[in-house]
Amino acid sequence: MSEGGPKTAVVLLSGGLDSSVTMAMAIDDGYTVHALTIDYGPRHQRELEAARSMARHHGVEPKVARVDLSAFGGSALTDASIGIPSDTPEDDIGDAIPPTYVPGRNTVFLSMALAWAEAMDADAVFIGANSVDYSGYPDCRPEYMDAMQRAVDLGTKRGVEGRPIAIMAPILAWTKADIVRKGIELGVPFDLTWSCYQGRPLACGRCDSCQLRLRGFAEAGAVDPVGYEEVEA
Amino acid sequence: MSEGGPKTAVVLLSGGLDSSVTMAMAIDDGYTVHALTIDYGPRHQRELEAARSMARHHGVEPKVARVDLSAFGGSALTDASIGIPSDTPEDDIGDAIPPTYVPGRNTVFLSMALAWAEAMDADAVFIGANSVDYSGYPDCRPEYMDAMQRAVDLGTKRGVEGRPIAIMAPILAWTKADIVRKGIELGVPFDLTWSCYQGRPLACGRCDSCQLRLRGFAEAGAVDPVGYEEVEA
Numbered sequence: 001m002s003e004g005g006p007k008t009a010v011v012l013l014s015g016g017l018d019s020s021v022t023m024a025m026a027i028d029d030g031y032t033v034h035a036l037t038i039d040y041g042p043r044h045q046r047e048l049e050a051a052r053s054m055a056r057h058h059g060v061e062p063k064v065a066r067v068d069l070s071a072f073g074g075s076a077l078t079d080a081s082i083g084i085p086s087d088t089p090e091d092d093i094g095d096a097i098p099p100t101y102v103p104g105r106n107t108v109f110l111s112m113a114l115a116w117a118e119a120m121d122a123d124a125v126f127i128g129a130n131s132v133d134y135s136g137y138p139d140c141r142p143e144y145m146d147a148m149q150r151a152v153d154l155g156t157k158r159g160v161e162g163r164p165i166a167i168m169a170p171i172l173a174w175t176k177a178d179i180v181r182k183g184i185e186l187g188v189p190f191d192l193t194w195s196c197y198q199g200r201p202l203a204c205g206r207c208d209s210c211q212l213r214l215r216g217f218a219e220a221g222a223v224d225p226v227g228y229e230e231v232e233a
Numbered sequence: 234m235s236e237g238g239p240k241t242a243v244v245l246l247s248g249g250l251d252s253s254v255t256m257a258m259a260i261d262d263g264y265t266v267h268a269l270t271i272d273y274g275p276r277h278q279r280e281l282e283a284a285r286s287m288a289r290h291h292g293v294e295p296k297v298a299r300v301d302l303s304a305f306g307g308s309a310l311t312d313a314s315i316g317i318p319s320d321t322p323e324d325d326i327g328d329a330i331p332p333t334y335v336p337g338r339n340t341v342f343l344s345m346a347l348a349w350a351e352a353m354d355a356d357a358v359f360i361g362a363n364s365v366d367y368s369g370y371p372d373c374r375p376e377y378m379d380a381m382q383r384a385v386d387l388g389t390k391r392g393v394e395g396r397p398i399a400i401m402a403p404i405l406a407w408t409k410a411d412i413v414r415k416g417i418e419l420g421v422p423f424d425l426t427w428s429c430y431q432g433r434p435l436a437c438g439r440c441d442s443c444q445l446r447l448r449g450f451a452e453a454g455a456v457d458p459v460g461y462e463e464v465e466a
Contacts, residue, residue, distance in 0.1 A: 063304065065300070065301060065304060066299070066301075067298075067300055067345070068298060068299075069348055071296065071298060072348050072349040072352040072353070073352045073353070097390050097393070101390065103347075103348050103349075103351035103352045103389070103390065104344055104345075104347045104348025104349075104351050104352075104388075104389070106388065107343075107344040107347060107348070107384065107385075107388055108341070108344040108345060108348055110340075110344075111337055111341040111343075111344040112300070112337075112341060114336075114337045114340060115302055115335075115336050115337025115340070115341055116305040116336075116337075118337050119306045119308070119336045119337075120305070120306070138387065138388050138389055138390060138392060139388035139389070141387060141388070144384060144387040144388040147383040147384035147387050147388070148384045148388070150380040150383065150384075151377060151381045151383075151384050152340075153380075154371065154374060154376050154377040154380050155339065155340055155372035155374070155377040155380070155381070156336070156371055156372070157330050157334065157336065157371060159371060160330070160371045
């Protein structure tokens with residue numbers, strides 16, 4: 001479909017900062033984007049609302065596909081009986097696989113995006129994975145992305161035809177400050193994003209995700225427009 | 234969990250002949266099996282019932298995870314507007330990617346099985362993929378399975394810890410007759426399986442899947458206990 005025409009891409013949009021900036025980068029790069037939001041049964045629906053708002057900001061209605069990873073267990077993000085870490089000492093973030101790691105998440109997400117991309121003959125799949133802030137997540141590592149690209153090259157119709165679907169992870173090696181700066185450059189409405197692992201009206205400011213985000217804004221010399229219960233910058 | 238104890242595996246069980254024989258092989262190989270059936274929105278529910286019956290035959294209640302691949306389109310098995318081929322000349326089966334190919338199916342299936350396997354600390358994932366009868370399906374090729382194994386080695390907690398989850402595709406290079414013979418050897422109740430692409434009370438006997446199955450039984454010198462509208466052996 002896309003031969004000679006505009007490039008098309010499926011963008012995995014969670015509603016967080018990273019995927020929102022990634023979506024803006026795909027658009028800036030000339031892709032016609034289709035947003036895919038995976039509802040994997042998290043503790044709260046706040047992120048899904050953020051994803052919808054962000055997609056609509058770009059004039060796109062996201063496809064929300066439910067994949068109930070909570071049925072499998074094994075993560076603090078899907079299992080209410082496992083505690084979400086907060087006030088983690090700065091040096092400890094990224095040192096080991098944290099309890100917020102969701103087993104198989106990126107593989108499931110990429111495979112769903114790939115399935116849709118292949119069905120609509122799209123050129124690429126964009127994912128906002130990041131190996132710097134989430135160095136403890138095995139499925140955020142560059143070598144994992146390379147292996148998935150190889151599987152996609154071999155396991156899809158387009159791959160067999162010599163027109164492989166590209167896995168694009170443009171912010172994989174970026175710091176959070178880099179991501180914030182790129183978002184500012186592209187006019188990403190940060191107020192629509194949601195990063196907190198908790199589901200309360202205001203972001204908690206203390207969970208690993210909030211801490212990384214706040215540090216990123218501080219390092220970029222920017223102010224996070226999202227409201228916090230308690231800001232520790 | 235499994236260190237020193239019995240080996241555990243997640244078996245992808247569709248309710249067809251191939252996955253049913255694969256499940257019996259995993260049990261025969263000493264694995265404690267957990268059956269995962271993916272309800273991907275096919276045209277009929279007949280296969281799901283077969284999967285439930287087969288799992289219960291082995292004393293296991295399958296986990297049924299819904300992943301609506303039909304929302305993405307692109308296949309005769311999920312899109313009612315695309316015709317299912319039947320009465321395909323024998324030589325044409327397997328020559329090209331057929332309309333029954335479901336984009337991204339095995340990648341989605343493997344990623345779901347992997348997510349569950351990782352959450353429960355299982356040793357292996359079994360899939361009844363076959364590259365002989367379905368040589369036109371890119372995601373049934375050995376090199377695709379190798380690439381997925383590499384992604385799993387790199388993208389999971391167990392892989393990082395040096396205890397990778399093995400992707401087991403024991404019938405990948407087998408003919409349908411080989412599969413039937415192994416099923417007979419292991420006492421697989423073939424009457425509980427369902428292979429037909431149509432959803433009628435009796436198997437059609439004409440779709441590619443029925444034809445391959447009937448030929449397999451004939452070559453193995455066995456009788457298929459499933460009822461057919463019209464048998465072309």
